[in-house]
Amino acid sequence: MTTPIYLDNAATTPVDPRVAEVMAACLTADGDFGNPASFSHGFGLAAADRVDDARDAVASLAGALPEEVVFCSGATEANNLAILGVAGRLREPGHMISVKTEHKAVLDPLTHLRKQGWDVDLMDVDASGRLDLAELEAALRPETALVSVMHANNEIGTLQDIAAIGQLTRSRDVLLHVDAAQSAGKVPFDMHGLQIDLLSLCAHKFYGPKGVGALCVRGRPPVRLQAQLHGGGHQRGLRSGTLPTHQIAGMGEACRIAAAEMADEAVRLASWRDALWQGLQQIDGVHFNGCRAHRLPGLLNVSIDGVEGESLLFALEHIAVSSGSACTSSDLTPSHVLRAIGCDAERAQGSLRLSFGRFNTERDAALALADVTQAVARLRALAPDG
Numbered sequence: 148m149t150t151p152i153y154l155d156n157a158a159t160t161p162v163d164p165r166v167a168e169v170m171a172a173c174l175t176a177d178g179d180f181g182n183p184a185s186f187s188h189g190f191g192l193a194a195a196d197r198v199d200d201a202r203d204a205v206a207s208l209a210g211a212l213p214e215e216v217v218f219c220s221g222a223t224e225a226n227n228l229a230i231l232g233v234a235g236r237l238r239e240p241g242h243m244i245s246v247k248t249e250h251k252a253v254l255d256p257l258t259h260l261r262k263q264g265w266d267v268d269l270m271d272v273d274a275s276g277r278l279d280l281a282e283l284e285a286a287l288r289p290e291t292a293l294v295s296v297m298h299a300n301n302e303i304g305t306l307q308d309i310a311a312i313g314q315l316t317r318s319r320d321v322l323l324h325v326d327a328a329q330s331a332g333k334v335p336f337d338m339h340g341l342q343i344d345l346l347s348l349c350a351h352k353f354y355g356p357k358g359v360g361a362l363c364v365r366g367r368p369p370v371r372l373q374a375q376l377h378g379g380g381h382q383r384g385l386r387s388g389t390l391p392t393h394q395i396a397g398m399g400e401a402c403r404i405a406a407a408e409m410a411d412e413a414v415r416l417a418s419w420r421d422a423l424w425q426g427l428q429q430i431d432g433v434h435f436n437g438c439r440a441h442r443l444p445g446l447l448n449v450s451i452d453g454v455e456g457e458s459l460l461f462a463l464e465h466i467a468v469s470s471g472s473a474c475t476s477s478d479l480t481p482s483h484v485l486r487a488i489g490c491d492a493e494r495a496q497g498s499l500r501l502s503f504g505r506f507n508t509e510r511d512a513a514l515a516l517a518d519v520t521q522a523v524a525r526l527r528a529l530a531p532d533g
């Protein structure tokens with residue numbers, strides 16, 4: 148058996164070799180291995196310089212200010228800090244609004260708040276996965292503490308209209324949190340231009356290391372958050388803990404590379420995605436899941452009639468992909484995202500998330516089409532009513 152061609156997906160994005168090189172230079176005795184909080188010696192100062200450089204790069208990619216960047220372990224932690232942090236500053240449980248298609252790292256902290264008496268509205272989306280602005284406006288209450296909306300969906304790639312949402316929430320004096328784990332480094336955006344108050348990022352979705360991310364917290368006027376970790380008071384007390392210099396430097400380098408290469412990369416990935424969709428339409432009963440007008444460049448989500456997603460994954464010989472979200476595909480319940488855009492259980496079960504990334508080639512794209520086409524033909528030939 149040959150090693151499958153790996154298609155970039157939620158669970159397993161490789162670290163860019165240029166990022167790995169920067170990280171390695173922060174680990175060993177001949178590198179900047181010091182504790183960035185130790186200013187009493189050169190080792191600490193050199194490490195602090197690495198962290199400052201990375202803070203600048205993250206801020207620049209996100210359209211934030213360097214002092215607004217709070218490093219943490221990833222988007223899961225950033226989302227928890229944003230949601231639970233806003234809640235923790237209020238004396239009484241209140242009201243929050245989010246969307247049915249959010250990642251579990253937003254939905255689960257909201258469920259946690261519900262158990263503590265918070266009122267949480269989860270908005271519906273249309274068939275393309277977009278939130279309706281008028282419905283959001285109608286759901287806002289004078290006491291709404293936070294609206295949390297993801298930028299790009301991790302399963303279907305749909306982009307929400309954050310500019311319009313930000314305009315609405317700012318005009319009503321409601322805080323806006325955006326989970327940009329999927330869009331950072333893929334499509335340009337600007338936290339302050341979009342009137343975002345809290346922004347979650349995660350490095351490994353744009354070829355940085357796993358286990359590092361950031362929450363950008365608006366500084367002027369400051370958004371008040373309750374810290375979720377209590378300790379040494381690092382990062383203005385918002386996230387205590389010794390900073391992992393190598394992880395942070397890696398995230399910074401990944402931001403710099405993404406900023407420089409994102410535009411060309413997006414054109415390349417979108418052309419493969421479109422060619423793949425063209426080709427897949429030759430198969431009977433293929434459906435597009437997502438939004439054609441507003442989406443991530445490299446991602447295509449399709450459902451194929453009569454073919455179960457999980458079986459298709461195992462029938463693929465040359466490419467490695469995940470069905471639906473990598474984070475939930477270990478259980479076999481149909482994707483909550485596909486259900487929210489109106490897919491029935493069967494169509495949701497038969498979905499395939501195909502996503503091209505920086506390290507794929509045109510040949511991989513062609514191979515993906517041939518592989519899916521052949522696997523579907525084989526599975527259909529085996530089917531009892533085939």
Ligand SMILES: *Cc1c(COP(=O)(O)O)cnc(C)c1O
Nearest residue numbers: 221222223250252301328329349
């Ligand atoms: C991957 C992802 C997360 C979680 O990121 P971690 O690095 O696992 O913490 C959160 N939200 C979205 C939209 C994601 O794609």
